[in-house]
Amino acid sequence: MVFENERVRVLEYTDAPGDRTTEHEHPDSVMVTLSSFRRRLHAGDAYRDVDLPTGLARWLPAQRHSGENIGDTASHALFVELKDGGPARPDEARLGPE
């Protein structure tokens, strides 16, 4: 964790090629990439591949998934998680950044 206050929590994530996370939840967040990397995001039986350059900011709507580094570079990203609730839309299928 980078820092937390009453409005946000900021997390830093790094991994190596081949690493895979367990399933976990994200609240509504802005993801900022600090390296370029390729990931496969899994939610149940669905998956989606994303290929992201360095220095990109993307909206990550609240979701539950696992992630797998399918590239040949380390992943390095920051997640700015938003507090205050915000609109919950659990009935929509969302996977990865918008």
Added chain:
Amino acid sequence: MVFENERVRVLEYTDAPGDRTTEHEHPDSVMVTLSSFRRRLHAGDAYRDVDLPTGLARWLPAQRHSGENIGDTASHALFVELKDGGPARPDEARLGPE
């Protein structure tokens, strides 16, 4: 502007050594540096120098200031501006990231 939705607006900022902005306002924001840079932040007669490395996330509480690139590298940063109001504390003196 990088993107905007109902919860955030994400802005990208770049400048060159010697550049100075006019006075402007920031809402509560998370700043993420995409380069290392040095800035002098001015608010009225006060100023504060900040020296920031690449890949840093800092809380920038709502404030009004101007900024001056006093280093020898370009500034490159993202601002994740928060919507929904949030606590206003205009009576506290704040300048630059916390």
